Amino acid sequence: MPWLIRVKRKFNSAHFLTDYHGSPEPLHGHTWSVEVYIKAQELDKGGMGIDFLEIDGFLKEILPDYRCMNDIYDFSPSAENVARWVYTKVKERFPTLQKVVVWETDNCGAEYYED
Secondary structure (H helix, E strand, C coil), X not given: CCEEEEEEEEEEEEECCCCXXXXXXXXXEEEEXXXXXXXXXXXXXXXXXXXXXXXXXXXXXXXXCCEEHHHCCCCCCCHHHHHHHHHHHXXXXXXXXXXXXXXXXXXXXXXXXXX
């Protein structure tokens, strides 16, 4: 029986969209949330599929906390594009990743997964 291990991490970052309805959007910031969902097929002797702290530590390494995303990425940092970027990075480290959800606000976000 598989388990779905979920880890959520918040970070603060600024961004602007380069082609928002035909014109640049002003620079602004958010407290973003990222959720990752990783499948575990079995548990270790301690009863864990994947250590939450290992996943959280990796997210801490890759997320652009207190930075402007436009200075880091070569794409327009919409929630959709950030979700795809995080998915690619996390999948390299945790191959059984199922999906990533990026929340730009408490009520608006984007999910990325591969069929």
